[in-house]
Every structure is written in C-alpha cells, then in structure tokens.
Amino acid sequence: MGPELERLILLLAKVPGLGPRSARRAALALLQKRETLMRPLAEALAAAAEAIRPCSVCGNLDTSDPCGLCADQRRDRGTICVVETVGDLWALERAAAHRGLYHVLGGTLSALAGQRPEDLAIETLIRRVASGGVREVILATSATVDGQTTAHYLAERLRATGVAITQLAHGVPVGGELVYLDDGTIAAALAARRPA
Amino acid sequence: MGPELERLILLLAKVPGLGPRSARRAALALLQKRETLMRPLAEALAAAAEAIRPCSVCGNLDTSDPCGLCADQRRDRGTICVVETVGDLWALERAAAHRGLYHVLGGTLSALAGQRPEDLAIETLIRRVASGGVREVILATSATVDGQTTAHYLAERLRATGVAITQLAHGVPVGGELVYLDDGTIAAALAARRPA
Numbered sequence: 460m461g462p463e464l465e466r467l468i469l470l471l472a473k474v475p476g477l478g479p480r481s482a483r484r485a486a487l488a489l490l491q492k493r494e495t496l497m498r499p500l501a502e503a504l505a506a507a508a509e510a511i512r513p514c515s516v517c518g519n520l521d522t523s524d525p526c527g528l529c530a531d532q533r534r535d536r537g538t539i540c541v542v543e544t545v546g547d548l549w550a551l552e553r554a555a556a557h558r559g560l561y562h563v564l565g566g567t568l569s570a571l572a573g574q575r576p577e578d579l580a581i582e583t584l585i586r587r588v589a590s591g592g593v594r595e596v597i598l599a600t601s602a603t604v605d606g607q608t609t610a611h612y613l614a615e616r617l618r619a620t621g622v623a624i625t626q627l628a629h630g631v632p633v634g635g636e637l638v639y640l641d642d643g644t645i646a647a648a649l650a651a652r653r654p655a
Numbered sequence: 656m657g658p659e660l661e662r663l664i665l666l667l668a669k670v671p672g673l674g675p676r677s678a679r680r681a682a683l684a685l686l687q688k689r690e691t692l693m694r695p696l697a698e699a700l701a702a703a704a705e706a707i708r709p710c711s712v713c714g715n716l717d718t719s720d721p722c723g724l725c726a727d728q729r730r731d732r733g734t735i736c737v738v739e740t741v742g743d744l745w746a747l748e749r750a751a752a753h754r755g756l757y758h759v760l761g762g763t764l765s766a767l768a769g770q771r772p773e774d775l776a777i778e779t780l781i782r783r784v785a786s787g788g789v790r791e792v793i794l795a796t797s798a799t800v801d802g803q804t805t806a807h808y809l810a811e812r813l814r815a816t817g818v819a820i821t822q823l824a825h826g827v828p829v830g831g832e833l834v835y836l837d838d839g840t841i842a843a844a845l846a847a848r849r850p851a
Contacts, residue, residue, distance in 0.1 A: 501700035
C-alpha cells in the first residue's frame with residue numbers, strides 16, 4: 460500500500476474519534492475526494508496550526524491574542540466564566556447564555572491523574588480577578604468529582620478578593636426524562652425546586 | 656473562533672467517521688498536539704494526495720502504476736479476485752488468503768442508485784481475462800443483493816472466456832454464534848456442510 464498511505468492511516472488513527480479501522484476508511488474516502496476534501500483539509504490543518512494560538516488572557520484558542528472574546532468591548536467585562544477546556548467554552552458560546560468573559564483552566568485538579576493547582580491556569584485567574592473590575596466569577600467546571608473539587612478549591616482561593624462566586628445549577632436537563640436520570644441529579648433538582 | 660478554525664472543523668466533519676460534534680473535538684485535540692500530530696497529518700495528507708493514484712490495471716491505490724500487487728512477480732498471475740472497493744482489497748490482503756491479482760470494480764450494479772455496468776470497471780476486467788493467462792476469476796463481491804446481482808452479471812459476461820469462475824463460500828463466520836446469525840446464513844451453512 461506504499462509508505463505514504465501507511466503513514467496517513469497511522470496519523471488519522473490518532474485523531475480522537477477515529478480508530479485504526481475508521482482511519483483506513485477515512486483515508487480511502489479522502490483519496491476519492493482528493494480535490495474537494497483531501498487537499499483542502501491538508502491546507503486547513505496547516506493554516507490552523509500556523510495561525511491559531513492560545514489567548515494569553517483567557518486561554519481560548521484564536522488567531523488573535525487577546526482572542527476575539529477578550530477583545531470584544533460589547534461583552535460584560537465584570538463577569539468571568541471559568542471552564543475546564545476550550546471545548547467547554549465553545550459549548551457555552553453555542554448556548555449564547557453567557558455575555559461576559561471566560562477563563563480556561565486547562566483541566567481539573569485530580570489526585571489520581573496527579574494534576575496540581577500549578578498545572579492549571581489558576582494563578583492567572585487569581586491575578587485577573589485581583590486586578591479589579593470583576594464583579595462575579597462563575598465556576599462552570601464539570602459536575603464530576605474532580606470538577607467539583609476544582610470549583611471548591613477555586614472558591615476558597617478567590618474568597619479573599621470579595622467578588623461574588625457562583626456555580627452552575629444542578630437539575631433535570633432540558634428535554635430530560637426522570638426515568639433515565641441518576642439519583643444525585645433527581646435529588647439536586649428536587650432540593651432546588653422553584654414555584655411553577 | 657476565527658475563520659481558520661471554522662473552516663478546519665467544517666472539513667473535518669466531512670471525513671467519514673467524524674461528524675460535526677466529533678470534528679470540533681478532533682480540531683481541539685489536533686491544536687493541542689500541533690507539532691506531533693497536526694502538522695504531520697497536514698503533510699501526510701498533502702503527500703498522499705500527491706503520490707497515490709489508482710492502478711491502471713486493477714484499480715488498487717498505490718504510489719506506482721502498475722501498483723505493487725500487479726508488479727509483484729511472485730503473485731499468481733493466473734487468478735484474479737474481483738472486489739467492489741479498494742477497502743475490500745485491503746481486507747483480503749490483511750487476511751493474506753489470496754496470492755493472486757485483484758480487480759477493483761468501483762462499486763456494484765444498482766438499479767436503485769442508478770449504477771450501470773458502464774459505471775464500473777467491467778470492460779477492463781473482460782479485456783484482462785480475454786488477453787489470456789488467467790485460469791480463474793474469483794467473484795468476491797459482497798453477500799448483498801447488489802453484490803450478488805453484480806457477481807451474477809459478471810459470471811454471465813465472463814462465461815464465453817472459458818476461465819473458471821468462483822464465488823466466496825457462505826457460512827458461519829469464524830467465531831460467530833448461531834444464535835445471532837440470520838436465517839439465510841444458517842441455511843447456507845447447512846446446505847454447504849462438510850465432513851467433520
């Protein structure tokens with residue numbers, strides 16, 4: 460099959476979402492769409508690798524630094540939403556529910572994975588908040604043990620700054636059916652019940 | 656998120672095996688492995704798009720024409736295994752069960768999809784067989800309606816050449832459990848039973 464093809468399949472298999480089997484299928488499909496997909500994808504990968512960098516303020520990925528969100532003067536500079544990953548930031552942006560700024564931690568604290576505070580973008584967050592102008596920090600880490608441990612740690616660290624520190628609400632997902640929900644979520648949704 | 660990233664995600668989403676959601680995840684992972692995966696993949700895609708071409712004899716994809724299989728003098732030039740796609744050819748090569756040559760049709764006849772004989776590499780197959788030296792043509796099309804229709808059509812067309820025309824056996828897959836098998840396969844396996 461030739462070294463070029465073997466190498467391509469090997470690399471495609473490392474892309475999250477593709478495995479060895481689907482990498483072969485993808486390579487074949489790409490070769491069959493050489494001009495419409497394969498070459499454009501090669502160029503898009505090279506262009507993005509060249510142009511896209513982490514924002515030195517919030518950690519978002521963008522072609523400009525500060526990123527488009529940090530530079531956007533229409534956004535509320537008084538609220539910072541803290542997320543684990545850029546993927547979480549994108550999810551929140553798609554929901555269009557947060558009109559303030561972000562801060563990407565780069566993961567969670569984790570005893571198991573050996574992730575310590577100094578491995579995350581925590582000091583830069585403390586400095587951002589301490590430098591003034593921030594009214595509220597929204598801790599939007601995952602509702603997992605590590606995510607909640609991280610939120611708790613951040614809340615403690617930020618306490619001294621005096622800004623409001625909030626967390627996402629727990630509850631029934633929109634469109635979610637009770638029968639498929641875990642006990643913890645049901646209990647949390649019940650405890651946080653509100654007038655209908 | 657910048658036009659470079661949007662364009663990359665759009666193109667990644669078109670790769671078979673990835674959808675819009677996994678394309679975003681893949682783009683993020685690629686940006687995090689910029690030097691070890693993203694740039695190498697861009698280069699591998701460009702190199703493969705440049706170097707790999709269909710073999711003018713059998714339709715296999717390779718960097719040389721005729722392809723490595725067609726050029727390999729150790730292979731039995733008297734048997735041609737007819738497959739639908741290059742992916743099928745690869746699967747047979749991985750099984751290392753066929754030591755002859757191949758012929759890639761480029762699909763199956765299909766009334767529904769409007770695939771006619773002239774849309775497949777059938778005339779080149781007839782010419783290969785008619786040009787002599789071929790003892791056997793193995794029809795290794797899929798065990799689907801379209802695959803079997805195509806095999807039937809090819810058998811008819813090749814009848815006049817006088818070469819042996821064979822088909823893959825039906826039966827219980829190796830490691831397969833009867834309880835999960837369809838009736839057709841069970842019936843075929845029973846009809847083709849052999850001494851234990």
